[in-house]
């Protein structure tokens with residue numbers, strides 16, 4: 001199965017961008033671990049955690065994902081990648097809250113995500129347990145991410161497919 005599937009749900013981007021610029025709480029991304037790895041604290045990769053109650057549009061979308069994937073829990077954050085900074089190759093994982101996959105909405109910026117090859121998307125479910133990176137773009141890259149905890153990527157893709165939320169999944173190897 002390919003590492004990313006686009007989601008067809010319409011999104012109202014304007015209030016999502018507006019909220020990211022309005023509320024306080026941006027912090028350099030930190031894994032919270034004690035190892036001296038790239039992601040311990042990164043000024044060029046900022047995170048802003050949000051709750052569905054802070055935005056009717058985030059609440060609406062979270063309800064759509066939750067209806068399709070009832071066993072999933074979601075941790076919702078904005079991420080901002082500064083121009084000129086490459087997000088190094090990594091897999092999303094944490095011993096405190098293991099991510100099984102993620103639903104990402106790209107709000108600004110034009111860089112692809114690179115798994116086995118570059119993929120461009122605006123809204124998609126991603127297998128972030130596979131190594132991936134994001135090269136720098138000329139403009140700030142802003143995403144809204146629902147980190148999923150629960151069913152694995154393939155299960156979530158099949159559940160979204162069953163709810164008619166993604167392009168039909170082809171079962172041939174390599175797709």
Ligand SMILES: [Fe+2]
Pocket residue numbers: 090091092128132
């Ligand atoms: Fe990641």
